[in-house]
Amino acid sequence: MSPIVEKIGSLYLGTRVPLEAPGAAAGAGSSAAASPDGDGDGGLLLYDSKDLTTHAFCVGMTGSGKTGLCIGLLEEAAIDGVPAIVIDPKGDLTNLALSFPELRPEDFRPWIDEAAAARKGQSPDAYAAATASQWREGLARSGQDGARVQRFRDGAEVVIYTPGSASGRPVRVLDTLAAPRQAVRDDPDAMRERVVGTVTGLLTLLGVDADPVRSPAHILLSSILTRAWEAGQDLGLGELVRAIVDPPFDRVGVMDVETFFPSKDRHALARSLNGVLASPGFAAWMQGEPLDARTLLYGPEGKPRLSVLCIAHLNDTERMFFVTLLLNEVVSWMRAQSGSSSLRAVLYMDEVAGYLPPSQNPPSKAPMMTLLKQARAFGLGVVLASQNPVDIDYKALSNCGTWFLGRLQAERDVDRVIDGLMGATNEVSAALDRGAVRRTLSGLEARTFLLNNVHEDGPRLFRTRWALSYLSGPLSRVQIRRLIASEQPDAAKAATPAAPASEAGAPGPATSAVGVGSRVEVTGDGLRPVVPPAVPEVFAGGHAGARYVPGLLAEVRLHYVRKGAGVDAFKDQLVVTSLGDGEVGHVWDRSYRYDPSAVPLSSEPVEGTRFEPLPDGVANAARMKQYASALERHLYQSATESVWCCPELKRYSALGESKAEFIAGLQQTLREQRDGEVTKLQADYDRKREALMKRVHAAETALGSQRAQRAEAQSRVALDAGLGVARMLFGGRSRRSARTAIRAVTRASKESSDVARAEEELRFREQAVAALDAERADALRALADAHAAASPAVEEVRIRPSKSEIDLKRLALCWWATG
The missing domain is CATH 1.10.287 (Helix Hairpins)
Incomplete structure (x- = not known):
C-alpha cells in the first residue's frame, strides 16, 4: 500500500471493506464503504476527531482485534496532539509505551515472549528479528513506516502509572483527600457528587457496603469532608481518623452526634480506617505523584500525555476505589474547562463491565454517567470498551454516538448491540436491518469492524490498520519497572514538580517554620512564656505532650496588577517564619507563604503541651512594628507571581495558572x-x-x-x-x-x-x-x-504586588507544635 495521505483533524483507523450483507444493513453507507468518498482518501477509514466528543463504544469478543483498534485510536489522537487518560484493567494498554521508530530487532528483543520463540523452535534473537520484520511489513501494508511511529512518539509522552504499586509510577491517593477545585465547590450538585463518590469509594475500600442516605458512617464521613472542602482545606487521612472519633461539629441534622452515631461505633470505624493506614500493603498508596488530571494530561512543559493507569495488579475492591477517585477527579477537571466543540482530551476505559452495570450502582457509576452526559460540552471524549455489552447500562450506551462493533457470537450480546443501534437516532435506525446486522456481526473476521457514527449517513465496514506500538500483550511488573528505569532522569524528575508555595500544605511541626526535618532540642522549663497583651498570639497544631516552637505569622492581602496582561487580582496569604535569634533584618528571608485555609489556627494552646523559650527582646510592640515594616519590604521584593505570555497570540495566563x-x-x-x-x-x-x-x-x-x-x-x-x-x-x-x-x-x-x-x-x-x-x-x-x-x-512575566496596597491584616507571635 502506498503511504497514506494524512488528513488534518482525522484519525486514520483502517481501510474500508464493502458491506456485502444484503438488504438495508448497508443502508446509505454501502456505496461509500465500497469506494473512496471523493475526498482523495483512497478508501481509507478516516474518522473525524470532533465526532469523538459524542463518545464511543467498542465491543467485540476475544480475538476480534478490539484492543488493536483502541490502541490505534489512541495513537491517532496522540499524533493529533490530543492527550488521553487510559484506565487499563488488564495491562494490554501498556503496549502504548512500546513504539520503535527504527524498527530494529534489538528494540523488540527485551519485550518478546521467549516461550513463544521456544515453541517455534527459534532463538530469542531470531524471534526478535522476525517480529521486527513482521512489524515493518505490517506497517507498510497500512501505508505507514518508522517516520509515522516517530510522529506518534513526538505527539505525546506515554507514561505508565501503577497505583498501589511501585513497579511503575505510583499515584498518591491515600495520604490526603484533596479539596476539589473552586469550580466544583461553587456548584452544590457537583460538590455533593464528589463527596458521595469519594466517601463511597473509601468505604468500599474498607469493606463497608454503605448507603449514602441511610448509613450513619457514610453520612458522618460526608459531613466531615463537606465541612473541610467547603473551607478549601485538604483532609489528611490521619485527620479524618481523629475527626471520626471527635467530629468537628455537635449535630448531624437535628440529632446530636452521639445519638446519631455512638462513640463505640465511631471508634470501630476509626480503627478500621487506621488499620488501612497502618497496613504495609497500603504504603504504596501514600507515595508518588498526586492524583491530578492536569498532570495526567500534560507534562510540566505542556506536552500532551497518554497516561496509562494500569490496575491489573489490584484486587476488585482496590480497583473500584481507585477508578472512583480517578473519575471524580476527571469530573472536577472537566468542570474547570471552558466549552469547546473540538476534541480536547480522551478518557478511555478498557473492560468497563462491572464499573457501569445496568442494575447496580457501584461508586464508579455516578461519575462515569456524569461524564457521558456532560463531557461533550467541554471537548472531552469518553471511549468505553467491553467484551460483554449486556453487562453495561443501556442508558450509558445511549450516550455514545459512535459504535465500533467487532465479531459477536452470544445471542444476547448481539441483541443488546442491535437494540442500542436502533435506539441511536431515528435516521440511523431507518438505515438498519436487524437481520442483516446480525448476519454481519456474526460473520466478521478478526480486525474487521462495523462502524456506526451518528454523524455519518450510515454504517461502514472497515479493517483496522497496523498498530504503531508493538502489541506484546500485558506487561509484567518487572517489564513495567524496566520501562520506568529506562526513562531519562530529567524526565522522571520533571514528572513530580514541586508544589508552589501558595499551594503547598500547611507546615507541620518543626518543618517549614524551623527547617524541614530538623529536630527541636527543647530547653528551659517548658512553661508558657509571658507575652504582653499588645503582642497577639496564635497556635498551630498541637496535642498533649507536644512542644511549641516560637515563630511569626502574618496574614496579608496582596494586590497584583498588570493591565497589559489583564491581571487585577487580590491574593490572601499567610506568611510564616521562624524567629531564630530574633533579629529583624533577615527574619523574613526564610519565610514560607501559604493559603490561609491550609493552616488551621487557634487562639489557645492544647492542654498538656510545653513551650520553647522566646529570644530576648521579641515580645514587645516596638519589635513587632519593626517586623511589620521588614515584612512589607520583603513581600514587595520577593512575593512575585508568575503569569505566562504568548506574544504571537497576544494572550496571557491567569494568575496562578501553571x-x-x-x-x-x-x-x-x-x-x-x-x-x-x-x-x-x-x-x-x-x-x-x-x-x-x-x-x-x-x-x-x-x-x-x-x-x-x-x-x-x-x-x-x-x-x-x-x-x-x-x-x-x-x-x-x-x-x-x-x-x-x-x-x-x-x-x-x-x-x-x-x-x-x-x-x-x-x-x-x-x-x-x-x-x-x-x-x-x-x-x-x-x-x-x-x-x-x-x-x-x-x-514568563513576573508581577510584583502593588507596594502601596500591601495590606497587613494581622501580625502575631505564632507557636508551632512539634514532637
Whole structure:
C-alpha cells in the first residue's frame, strides 16, 4: 500500500471493506464503504476527531482485534496532539509505551515472549528479528513506516502509572483527600457528587457496603469532608481518623452526634480506617505523584500525555476505589474547562463491565454517567470498551454516538448491540436491518469492524490498520519497572514538580517554620512564656505532650496588577517564619507563604503541651512594628507571581495558572481555530465539487443521448445497406437507394463524432473534479503543515504586588507544635 495521505483533524483507523450483507444493513453507507468518498482518501477509514466528543463504544469478543483498534485510536489522537487518560484493567494498554521508530530487532528483543520463540523452535534473537520484520511489513501494508511511529512518539509522552504499586509510577491517593477545585465547590450538585463518590469509594475500600442516605458512617464521613472542602482545606487521612472519633461539629441534622452515631461505633470505624493506614500493603498508596488530571494530561512543559493507569495488579475492591477517585477527579477537571466543540482530551476505559452495570450502582457509576452526559460540552471524549455489552447500562450506551462493533457470537450480546443501534437516532435506525446486522456481526473476521457514527449517513465496514506500538500483550511488573528505569532522569524528575508555595500544605511541626526535618532540642522549663497583651498570639497544631516552637505569622492581602496582561487580582496569604535569634533584618528571608485555609489556627494552646523559650527582646510592640515594616519590604521584593505570555497570540495566563495549563489552553485554541478553518475549507470545496458534479452528470446524460443517437444511426445504416442489397438482387431504384445509404452513413459518422465530443466533454469534467480533489488535498495538507509548525513561544512575566496596597491584616507571635 502506498503511504497514506494524512488528513488534518482525522484519525486514520483502517481501510474500508464493502458491506456485502444484503438488504438495508448497508443502508446509505454501502456505496461509500465500497469506494473512496471523493475526498482523495483512497478508501481509507478516516474518522473525524470532533465526532469523538459524542463518545464511543467498542465491543467485540476475544480475538476480534478490539484492543488493536483502541490502541490505534489512541495513537491517532496522540499524533493529533490530543492527550488521553487510559484506565487499563488488564495491562494490554501498556503496549502504548512500546513504539520503535527504527524498527530494529534489538528494540523488540527485551519485550518478546521467549516461550513463544521456544515453541517455534527459534532463538530469542531470531524471534526478535522476525517480529521486527513482521512489524515493518505490517506497517507498510497500512501505508505507514518508522517516520509515522516517530510522529506518534513526538505527539505525546506515554507514561505508565501503577497505583498501589511501585513497579511503575505510583499515584498518591491515600495520604490526603484533596479539596476539589473552586469550580466544583461553587456548584452544590457537583460538590455533593464528589463527596458521595469519594466517601463511597473509601468505604468500599474498607469493606463497608454503605448507603449514602441511610448509613450513619457514610453520612458522618460526608459531613466531615463537606465541612473541610467547603473551607478549601485538604483532609489528611490521619485527620479524618481523629475527626471520626471527635467530629468537628455537635449535630448531624437535628440529632446530636452521639445519638446519631455512638462513640463505640465511631471508634470501630476509626480503627478500621487506621488499620488501612497502618497496613504495609497500603504504603504504596501514600507515595508518588498526586492524583491530578492536569498532570495526567500534560507534562510540566505542556506536552500532551497518554497516561496509562494500569490496575491489573489490584484486587476488585482496590480497583473500584481507585477508578472512583480517578473519575471524580476527571469530573472536577472537566468542570474547570471552558466549552469547546473540538476534541480536547480522551478518557478511555478498557473492560468497563462491572464499573457501569445496568442494575447496580457501584461508586464508579455516578461519575462515569456524569461524564457521558456532560463531557461533550467541554471537548472531552469518553471511549468505553467491553467484551460483554449486556453487562453495561443501556442508558450509558445511549450516550455514545459512535459504535465500533467487532465479531459477536452470544445471542444476547448481539441483541443488546442491535437494540442500542436502533435506539441511536431515528435516521440511523431507518438505515438498519436487524437481520442483516446480525448476519454481519456474526460473520466478521478478526480486525474487521462495523462502524456506526451518528454523524455519518450510515454504517461502514472497515479493517483496522497496523498498530504503531508493538502489541506484546500485558506487561509484567518487572517489564513495567524496566520501562520506568529506562526513562531519562530529567524526565522522571520533571514528572513530580514541586508544589508552589501558595499551594503547598500547611507546615507541620518543626518543618517549614524551623527547617524541614530538623529536630527541636527543647530547653528551659517548658512553661508558657509571658507575652504582653499588645503582642497577639496564635497556635498551630498541637496535642498533649507536644512542644511549641516560637515563630511569626502574618496574614496579608496582596494586590497584583498588570493591565497589559489583564491581571487585577487580590491574593490572601499567610506568611510564616521562624524567629531564630530574633533579629529583624533577615527574619523574613526564610519565610514560607501559604493559603490561609491550609493552616488551621487557634487562639489557645492544647492542654498538656510545653513551650520553647522566646529570644530576648521579641515580645514587645516596638519589635513587632519593626517586623511589620521588614515584612512589607520583603513581600514587595520577593512575593512575585508568575503569569505566562504568548506574544504571537497576544494572550496571557491567569494568575496562578501553571505553564502546562497555559500551553494546553493555547493548543486547544489553535486546535479549535484549525478545526474551524478545516470546516470552512471543506464547505467551500464541497460547494465547488457539487457544482462540478452537476456538470459531470449533465455530460453523462448528454453522452448517453449521443450514444443512443449513434446506435440508431448505425442501425439505420445497416438497414439501408440490407435494403440496397435486396433491390440489387430483385430489381428496384438503385440510384435512390444509394443516395439513402450515403445519407445514413453520413449521419452515422456525424453521430459518432458527437459521441467522441461528448466523451471528451465528460473526461474534461471528470478531470476538473479530480483536479479539485487534488487541490482540496493540497489545501488541507498546507493547512496541516501550517498548524503543525504553530508552536507559539511562551514567556514568563513576573508581577510584583502593588507596594502601596500591601495590606497587613494581622501580625502575631505564632507557636508551632512539634514532637
